[in-house]
Amino acid sequence: xxxxxxxxxxxxxxxxxxxxxxxxxxxxxxxxxxxxxxxxxxxxxxxxxxxxxxxxxxxxxxxxxxxxxxxxxxxxxxxxxxxxxxxxxxxxxxxxxxxxxxxxxxxxxxxxxxxxxxxxxxxxxxxxxxxxxxxxxxxxxxxxxxxxxxxxxxxxxxxxxxxxxxxxxxxxxxxxxxxxxxxxxxxxxxxxxxxxxxxxxxxxxxxxxxxxxxxxxxxxxxxxxxxxxxxxxxxxxxxx
Amino acid sequence: xxxxxxxxxxxxxxxxxxxxxxxxxxxxxxxxxxxxxxxxxxxxxxxxxxxxxxxxxxxxxxxxxxxxxxxxxxxxxxxxxxxxxxxxxxxxxxxxxxxxxxxxxxxxxxxxxxxxxxxxxxxxxxxxxxxxxxxxxxxxxxxxxxxxxxxxxxxxxxxxxxxxxxxxxxxxxxxxxxxxxxxxxxxxxxxxxxxxxxxxxxxxxxxxxxxxxxxxxxxxxxxxxxxxxxxxxxxxxxxxxxxxxxxxxxxxxxxxxxxxxxxxxxxxxxxxxxxxxxxxxxxx
Numbered sequence: 080x081x082x083x084x085x086x087x088x089x090x091x092x093x094x095x096x097x098x099x100x101x102x103x104x105x106x107x108x109x110x111x112x113x114x115x116x117x118x119x120x121x122x123x124x125x126x127x128x129x130x131x132x133x134x135x136x137x138x139x140x141x142x143x144x145x146x147x148x149x150x151x152x153x154x155x156x157x158x159x160x161x162x163x164x165x166x167x168x169x170x171x172x173x174x175x176x177x178x179x180x181x182x183x184x185x186x187x188x189x190x191x192x193x194x195x196x197x198x199x200x201x202x203x204x205x206x207x208x209x210x211x212x213x214x215x216x217x218x219x220x221x222x223x224x225x226x227x228x229x230x231x232x233x234x235x236x237x238x239x240x241x242x243x244x245x246x247x248x249x250x251x252x253x254x255x256x257x258x259x260x261x262x263x264x265x266x267x268x269x270x271x272x273x274x275x276x277x278x279x280x281x282x283x284x285x286x287x288x289x290x291x292x293x294x295x296x297x298x299x300x301x302x303x304x305x306x307x308x309x310x311x312x313x314x315x316x317x318x319x
Numbered sequence: 320x321x322x323x324x325x326x327x328x329x330x331x332x333x334x335x336x337x338x339x340x341x342x343x344x345x346x347x348x349x350x351x352x353x354x355x356x357x358x359x360x361x362x363x364x365x366x367x368x369x370x371x372x373x374x375x376x377x378x379x380x381x382x383x384x385x386x387x388x389x390x391x392x393x394x395x396x397x398x399x400x401x402x403x404x405x406x407x408x409x410x411x412x413x414x415x416x417x418x419x420x421x422x423x424x425x426x427x428x429x430x431x432x433x434x435x436x437x438x439x440x441x442x443x444x445x446x447x448x449x450x451x452x453x454x455x456x457x458x459x460x461x462x463x464x465x466x467x468x469x470x471x472x473x474x475x476x477x478x479x480x481x482x483x484x485x486x487x488x489x490x491x492x493x494x495x496x497x498x499x500x501x502x503x504x505x506x507x508x509x510x511x512x513x514x515x516x517x518x519x520x521x522x523x524x525x526x527x528x529x530x531x532x533x534x535x536x537x538x539x540x541x542x543x544x545x546x547x548x549x550x551x552x553x554x555x556x557x558x559x560x561x562x563x564x565x566x567x568x569x570x571x572x573x574x575x576x577x578x579x580x581x582x583x584x585x586x587x588x589x590x591x592x593x594x595x596x597x598x599x600x601x602x603x
Binding site: 129 | 491493494496497498499500501502503504507511512515516518592593
């Protein structure tokens, strides 16, 4: 499962937000896209998901052009977008059910993903009864239960507090190690990107400014000297 | 709604839970108090009036006499017949009007062309008071059940339609996006996303319509009907049977309250996932 973007351009309100993005993501790779607010990273994610269409250029998954949203590209939203009228388990089973899996089987499958995120006892709660971090874990489980080939994550931990955010990062790495999905993760937090990614792509002024491969062994430690050096290096690229 | 909250609290804080359940029950019982007071004061004042004649006592009878009169009417069979036919009329008219409204709103939300053609026309004919149309409906459809049901359906239609359309337009686009990227097809987007998230708006529209539909019912029964609560009122006016008139008025109030209660129960069942409002914002 390879994702490729070639010369992708996108205008918003007469402003060129993306000025020709080239991207190649390999199977099982964890890629972080780093950029500042309003820098077009969410636009890029919406393009990859197929919610919006590029003005120029093309996005291909396994050589096939992306024209619309599809179950092969699961999305985790910053505002989690859980359906408030469904319970947690029904939310997670949504993907399998709409894809035609029989209900009982879908619920069983959903239960497995619920176990993966460790929220079994909340199966019959409604999303509104959960905390922010729990909601986002359900959001991840829901996206995974749709069995996508690639997971697109749009600043999923942006709205969480520092402590929860750090827990969620290690949780995500644990899940990724277990299932090995391809992940494209959008963030503006350099430490987050360095903690998570195999590769960091920095987007600035609508183009890919720089790419960094992160070879640190996992689990990574924020206080590791090498970790700090990487952050400073990226910070330098990011700022000027 | 209350249930889920209580259930959740039960698992975490047993002690506070019992206190809350009790408090809520008491409040429910207290709701009847103002109504009981209303009737007591009415009875007291009209009994005094019978002695001192501040106003003509015939025009303003006490509730006890109305109740006795109601019992007599019931025994004669007129009352049951009237309540039954009024209930059937409003039920059929309301369900027809609301269903049409939801279907049209869904079509308008789906197809820009339909919205383009229908909205200005609805805006033009929607504000015409339905009661102004009743004579027309009677000429068109005769004086049977059809004009009454058409009038009720017509009155129900507009508030439900506008509210539903408004609800459809304000569906969170993240929900639709997320459903699409989980593999939902278009009809599933409708049944699993758009309709559930529009349900609160549909219910709000229905609640507005219910009051209007009742006016339509009563007025349509005042013109060319042989039974029904509106008919009792007109008949009572023609023969100066004041007590009958009061019986019908009270019954209209009761019947509306009954429908409103049924509505509340349906809403509670359908929208049990909704938590919000002042009640849940601040604990007192």
